[in-house]
Amino acid sequence: MTQSAHQKNVMIPKTYPCPRCQTRTPWQDNPNKPFCSARCKLIDLGAWANEDYKVAAEETPFSGELPE
Known part of the structure; x- marks a missing residue:
């Protein structure tokens, strides 16, 4: 019977999706x-x-300050 990674105290690196390609x-x-x-x-x-x-x-910033 095998143990899970948590039971073996193995560190699994945290990953996240790349904001550009989602890898x-x-x-x-x-x-x-x-x-x-x-x-x-x-x-x-x-x-x-x-x-x-x-x-x-x-509206754009400072648009009220521009001459019309």
């Missing part, structure tokens, strides 16, 4: 956190630079 990635000792790789990190950075991510707003 399960270990959290500990990952230099690219929260991404799985430098490639996913750079793709995400490029999306920010390209303004692909936007926050919805009803």
Whole structure:
């Protein structure tokens, strides 16, 4: 009969999905956190630079201060 990992006191590394590609990635000792790789990190950075991510707003900041 086999024992479960919990009964053997074996540490199972915590993983999470990469925000870019959803690959399960270990959290500990990952230099690219929260991404799985430098490639996913750079793709995400490029999306920010390209303004692909936007926050919805009803009006722009300081729009009342601009002359019409």
